[in-house]
Amino acid sequence: xxxxxxxxxxxxxxxxxxxxxxxxxxxxxxxxxxxxxxxxxxxxxxxxxxxxxxxxxxxxxxxxxxxxxxxxxxxxxxxxxxxxxxxxxxxxxxxxxxxxxxxxxxxxxxxxxxxxxxxxxxxxxxxxxxxxxxxxxxxxxxxxxxxxxxxxxxxxxxxxxxxxxxxxxxxxxxxxxxxxxxxxxxxxxxxxxxxxxxxxxxxxxxxxxxxxxxxxxxxxxxxxxxxxxxxxxxxxxxxxxxxxxxxxxxxxxxxxxxxxxxxxxxxxxxxxxxxxxxxxxxxxxxxxxxxxxxxxxxxxxxxxxxxxxxxxxxxxxxxxxxxxxxxxxxxxxxxxxxxxxxxxxxxxxxxxxxxxxxxxxxxxxxxxxxxxxxxxxxxxxxxxxxxxxxxxxxxxxxxxxxxxxxxxxxxxxxxxxxxxxxxxxx
Amino acid sequence: xxxxxxxxxxxxxxxxxxxxxxxxxxxxxxxxxxxxxxxxxxxxxxxxxxxxxxxxxxxxxxxxxxxxxxxxxxxxxxxxxxxxxxxxxxxxxxxxxxxxxxxxxxxxxxxxxxxxxxxxxxxxxxxxxxxxxxxxxxxxxxxxxxxxxxxxxxxxxxxxxxxxxxxxxxxxxxxxxxxxxxxxxxxxxxxxxxxxxxxxxxxxxxxxxxxxxxxxxxxxxxxxxxxxxxxxxxxxxxxxxxxxxxxxxxxxxxxxxxxxxxxxxxxxxxxxxxxxxxxxxxxxxxxxxxxxxxxxxxxxxxxxxxxxxxxxxxxxxxxxxxxxxxxxxxxxxxxxxxxxxxxxxxxxxxxxxxxxxxxxxxxxxxxxxxxxxxxxxxxxxxxxxxxxxxxxxxxxxxxxxxxxxxxxxxxxxxxxxxxxxxxxxx
Numbered sequence: 001x002x003x004x005x006x007x008x009x010x011x012x013x014x015x016x017x018x019x020x021x022x023x024x025x026x027x028x029x030x031x032x033x034x035x036x037x038x039x040x041x042x043x044x045x046x047x048x049x050x051x052x053x054x055x056x057x058x059x060x061x062x063x064x065x066x067x068x069x070x071x072x073x074x075x076x077x078x079x080x081x082x083x084x085x086x087x088x089x090x091x092x093x094x095x096x097x098x099x100x101x102x103x104x105x106x107x108x109x110x111x112x113x114x115x116x117x118x119x120x121x122x123x124x125x126x127x128x129x130x131x132x133x134x135x136x137x138x139x140x141x142x143x144x145x146x147x148x149x150x151x152x153x154x155x156x157x158x159x160x161x162x163x164x165x166x167x168x169x170x171x172x173x174x175x176x177x178x179x180x181x182x183x184x185x186x187x188x189x190x191x192x193x194x195x196x197x198x199x200x201x202x203x204x205x206x207x208x209x210x211x212x213x214x215x216x217x218x219x220x221x222x223x224x225x226x227x228x229x230x231x232x233x234x235x236x237x238x239x240x241x242x243x244x245x246x247x248x249x250x251x252x253x254x255x256x257x258x259x260x261x262x263x264x265x266x267x268x269x270x271x272x273x274x275x276x277x278x279x280x281x282x283x284x285x286x287x288x289x290x291x292x293x294x295x296x297x298x299x300x301x302x303x304x305x306x307x308x309x310x311x312x313x314x315x316x317x318x319x320x321x322x323x324x325x326x327x328x329x330x331x332x333x334x335x336x337x338x339x340x341x342x343x344x345x346x347x348x349x350x351x352x353x354x355x356x357x358x359x360x361x362x363x364x365x366x367x368x369x370x371x372x373x374x375x376x377x378x379x380x381x382x383x384x385x386x387x388x389x390x391x392x393x394x395x396x397x398x399x400x401x402x403x404x405x406x407x408x409x410x411x412x413x414x415x416x417x418x419x420x421x422x423x424x425x426x
Numbered sequence: 427x428x429x430x431x432x433x434x435x436x437x438x439x440x441x442x443x444x445x446x447x448x449x450x451x452x453x454x455x456x457x458x459x460x461x462x463x464x465x466x467x468x469x470x471x472x473x474x475x476x477x478x479x480x481x482x483x484x485x486x487x488x489x490x491x492x493x494x495x496x497x498x499x500x501x502x503x504x505x506x507x508x509x510x511x512x513x514x515x516x517x518x519x520x521x522x523x524x525x526x527x528x529x530x531x532x533x534x535x536x537x538x539x540x541x542x543x544x545x546x547x548x549x550x551x552x553x554x555x556x557x558x559x560x561x562x563x564x565x566x567x568x569x570x571x572x573x574x575x576x577x578x579x580x581x582x583x584x585x586x587x588x589x590x591x592x593x594x595x596x597x598x599x600x601x602x603x604x605x606x607x608x609x610x611x612x613x614x615x616x617x618x619x620x621x622x623x624x625x626x627x628x629x630x631x632x633x634x635x636x637x638x639x640x641x642x643x644x645x646x647x648x649x650x651x652x653x654x655x656x657x658x659x660x661x662x663x664x665x666x667x668x669x670x671x672x673x674x675x676x677x678x679x680x681x682x683x684x685x686x687x688x689x690x691x692x693x694x695x696x697x698x699x700x701x702x703x704x705x706x707x708x709x710x711x712x713x714x715x716x717x718x719x720x721x722x723x724x725x726x727x728x729x730x731x732x733x734x735x736x737x738x739x740x741x742x743x744x745x746x747x748x749x750x751x752x753x754x755x756x757x758x759x760x761x762x763x764x765x766x767x768x769x770x771x772x773x774x775x776x777x778x779x780x781x782x783x784x785x786x787x788x789x790x791x792x793x794x795x796x797x798x799x800x801x802x803x804x805x806x807x808x809x810x811x812x813x814x815x816x817x818x819x820x821x822x823x824x825x826x827x828x829x830x831x832x833x834x835x836x837x838x839x840x841x842x843x844x845x846x847x848x849x850x851x852x
Binding site: 037041054061090096112151152153160166168173180198204210213214223312337338339382386387412413 | 521638650841
């Protein structure tokens with residue numbers, strides 16, 4: 001007899017699999033109030049609205065003289081217009097600024113509230129002062145060198161939209177808007193379970209064992225997504241223990257990621273174990289990812305459970321294809337853009353048609369041109385390919401690959417090498 | 427008389443200024459031991475070396491039969507080669523795997539240590555089992571379906587190089603290498619001081635005051651760089667208070683960033699104040715940045731003190747041009763690549779020759795083409811330009827700008843708009 005279950009009967013298209021997962025997963029963001037000073041890196045849970053105009057009043061945009069622009073219209077170097085200085089206003093001026101009459105000027109410093117009646121500011125360098133008079137030497141258009149009330153943000157305007165990951169300029173804008181606290185999304189808790197009798201946390205490893213690298217990978221990935229990992233450690237290849245562990249973590253986690261034992265071999269107990277839990281529904285198992293075909297997903301007790309390969313690179317491809325979209329979808333997450341470069345293939349890239357393949361590649365400069373080569377050794381467990389390699393090329397399932405000289409889009413992991421690295425000489 | 431000190435006598439080229447700063451600043455990384463499980467986002471303080479080979483032994487890369495490849499050479503579908511099954515090895519197998527003789531096979535599961543004498547693995551699907559015999563139906567090359575000892579990392583090889591910001595795959599590789607603790611760089615402490623009588627932390631703001639947005643901006647920026655901010659709050663425009671505050675923070679901080687009062691007006695007391703501190707050396711003051719020309723730097727007690735504009739956008743340009751390179755240089759920091767796109771200018775971009783200018787722009791899709799337009803309102807205080815705008819164009823000082831239709835490189839802040847946004851219609 002042929003060994004049973006040595007391959008998947010059918011590999012689902014990854015886009016179809018993802019859509020099924022997203023439509024079934026009822027992951028809802030819940031708001032949490034945090035101080036703006038602690039909000040860096042968090043995700044806005046709803047649109048954040050300006051409570052006041054900013055700037056809150058018309059301000060001088062330069063150091064100079066606040067004037068009525070009409071008074072300056074005939075001014076030139078040869079025909080300076082004299083105005084009478086009637087006051088001085090600094091930034092942070094506490095009381096009401098003076099009111100300006102025709103033919104008058106007020107000394108103002110950058111950021112100072114503008115005196116009533118003035119509608120332009122003559123910079124110091126465009127005027128000459130003599131005692132209480134200032135000679136304006138250049139005509140000004142209306143509103144010149146003024147920063148208006150509300151020009152940056154008007155009351156009621158959206159400052160930061162829902163799903164935005166808060167970066168320094170967002171934090172600055174929230175502070176500027178006079179906000180002290182905002183609603184961010186509570187961090188989803190992602191439980192991480194690694195199955196496999198071969199795994200160990202002990203160092204140095206004993207005969208036949210290997211360190212658990214996929215657990216730390218997922219944990220860091222979850223942190224990079226701004227979520228909270230719940231690392232549950234290693235579970236042996238035992239159906240009852242797997243069931244019990246998943247059931248238990250579902251009490252506190254919003255999402256479960258479980259690795260290993262997701263293929264269809266004798267020791268691949270994870271899918272069976274989880275399917276036996278109450279309120280469990282299989283969404284898919286087996287997708288056309290390469291690496292990563294053993295990926296699967298279920299909904300248990302209304303919560304998504306992702307089954308991913310225990311091999312780190314295949315696992316990472318699974319996280320990119322299922323965990324990240326799940327979070328993006330639930331939070332309306334606007335992630336910072338991915339750095340992509342277009343480079344010329346220096347070697348053939350052959351795809352197995354039918355698979356959505358992820359090639360780990362090396363991008364380097366060569367005579368002012370960006371070249372790219374796939375790495376030779378690319379097993380789904382070979383982590384060094386993500387460290388020596390500095391890019392990823394995704395090839396869609398309908399393509400046989402690319403030829404030498406083809407221009408391809410490469411997702412950059414780190415900067416291109418300044419020249420062809422020596423480890424590529426094969 | 428003309429007002430004195432209304433402009434800088436000379437604006438130093440920003441590259442020259444930065445080089446002066448980097449050569450004078452003696453910022454040295456110091457190592458700190460952390461658990462690998464807590465090392466995500468930290469910076470490797472030295473090259474991290476593999477202490478063992480990985481994989482630690484030859485492993486099966488698929489589920490199948492470990493064989494001597496020579497035994498399979500005549501195998502085909504029509505002429506299957508029978509081999510005698512003498513054992514089974516699972517991943518995580520604790521004891522010594524069996525030794526394989528000629529004509530023998532051992533059942534192995536992915537990740538299992540390879541039996542001595544075997545040099546290839548026949549996948550289950552390429553063989554038929556009958557009792558204790560397995561019929562191999564396909565010839566295998568030597569080493570087929572084997573993952574070698576040391577193929578991922580050899581003992582002594584660099585896993586992660588100095589200056590790397592640790593991302594998920596680095597953490598996974600460190601765990602895989604059997605490392606529990608590593609040396610990361612201690613986080614530099616960056617003191618943040620904001621000067622200005624107009625600033626307030628109180629909300630709602632009182633007449634003439636504005637909220638301090640630059641403090642939160644720098645604090646978040648420092649966090650994004652992986653450093654530790656020491657927020658010192660607002661100091662009024664008072665020379666003695668500025669001196670005292672800077673002197674005090676120099677006791678605990680590695681770097682000081684102070685904003686406001688860095689121009690050359692009447693209230694611009696920061697440079698004078700800091701210059702009067704003992705062991706103080708001015709490196710530069712006034713650069714050809716636009717916005718951000720008032721930037722300056724000193725070394726006080728051997729520590730870099732950056733003086734930046736109090737206006738948030740100008741401040742950000744200063745941070746990008748001086749703080750980030752300072753850290754990059756000190757730690758040998760390898761930052762993740764910046765996302766850059768090439769887009770076609772839909773409006774003219776006029777530079778003031780002599781200035782290194784940073785234009786906040788909007789990038790959007792238009793009939794499959796990426797277009798870019800500068801924002802109209804771009805004062806150095808206008809934060810909304812960094813929120814509505816989704817890109818930055820840097821224009822070198824020798825350029826007058828770019829014309830409509832020119833292709834320009836844009837540093838993306840967030841993804842291109844799917845179409846021309848309505849706020850651009852002006």
